Amino acid sequence: MTEPDVRDVLNGRRAQAARNDGAILAAARTVFVAEPDAPIGAVARAAGVGISALYRRYPSKEALLATLCLDGLRQFVAIGQAAREVADPWEGFVEFLRGIVDADVHSLTVYLAGRFTPTPEHRDLAMQAAALTDGILHRAQQAGAVRDDIESTDLPMIYEQLAAIRLGNAAQIRELRRRYLDLHLAGLRSAASSYGSLTGSAPTQAELGARWNRST
Missing domain, CATH: 1.10.357.10 (Tetracycline Repressor, domain 2)
Structure with missing residues (x-):
């Protein structure tokens, strides 16, 4: 079986990170406009991403x-x-x-x-x-x-x-x-x-x- 090209793997990871980031920002806008005091965990749930993925992109x-x-x-x-x-x-x-x-x-x-x-x-x-x-x-x-x-x-x-x-x-x-x-x-x-x-x-x-x- 052919090993995947490193560039393809990296491009796939970047694309996934971009999708996650878009989902996080869209969810954050919805969550915080509805309830500005909502915890950041509510954004992760709304975006369908893990809290660790969110914190890697946004530390606070x-x-x-x-x-x-x-x-x-x-x-x-x-x-x-x-x-x-x-x-x-x-x-x-x-x-x-x-x-x-x-x-x-x-x-x-x-x-x-x-x-x-x-x-x-x-x-x-x-x-x-x-x-x-x-x-x-x-x-x-x-x-x-x-x-x-x-x-x-x-x-x-x-x-x-x-x-x-x-x-x-x-x-x-x-x-x-x-x-x-x-x-x-x-x-x-x-x-x-x-x-x-x-x-x-x-x-x-x-x-x-x-x-x-x-x-x-």
């Missing part, structure tokens, strides 16, 4: 949470980069908001902020995300498509309101979030400002960022 719950939020920031940046390339400023703005809401990256903010210490990579990606948001919003405002009294820091509040919708199965949640995003979009159009100015002030970047300070 904090490390797992940090990776989840890095992935969320990378998604946000990728969505923003794609929306920035859309020729029509309003359509690019709509694609951006719909992409962020569909990806549900702000559930991570709602449930996991303050539960781990952000790294320089988190901060760098957050700065990229903020710059993309500013650019997409300001381009739509300059084109006269979005009302002038909207600040880029208003948008995370919209995402988080929609992330709170958790009624029914995944398909229904997605549909409801899109339904209520359509209502938000109608209010964001420049024509909506004829009904009056917005109440109060938008949150500052410092206020938004402070939520990620590690809770004591």
Whole structure:
């Protein structure tokens, strides 16, 4: 019987490790968004992997949470980069908001902020995300498509309101979030400002960022 090629064995192990990692991250997102205080063992059970396999990849719950939020920031940046390339400023703005809401990256903010210490990579990606948001919003405002009294820091509040919708199965949640995003979009159009100015002030970047300070 022919001995397996060492490279084939190594490639098989890498593929299995990648599958395990994907399963762990998907399970961690589901478990911790539903119950942020859940133990890390609940993630291993949900992922169908042994606890030792999980700990080899993520030595602590904090490390797992940090990776989840890095992935969320990378998604946000990728969505923003794609929306920035859309020729029509309003359509690019709509694609951006719909992409962020569909990806549900702000559930991570709602449930996991303050539960781990952000790294320089988190901060760098957050700065990229903020710059993309500013650019997409300001381009739509300059084109006269979005009302002038909207600040880029208003948008995370919209995402988080929609992330709170958790009624029914995944398909229904997605549909409801899109339904209520359509209502938000109608209010964001420049024509909506004829009904009056917005109440109060938008949150500052410092206020938004402070939520990620590690809770004591």
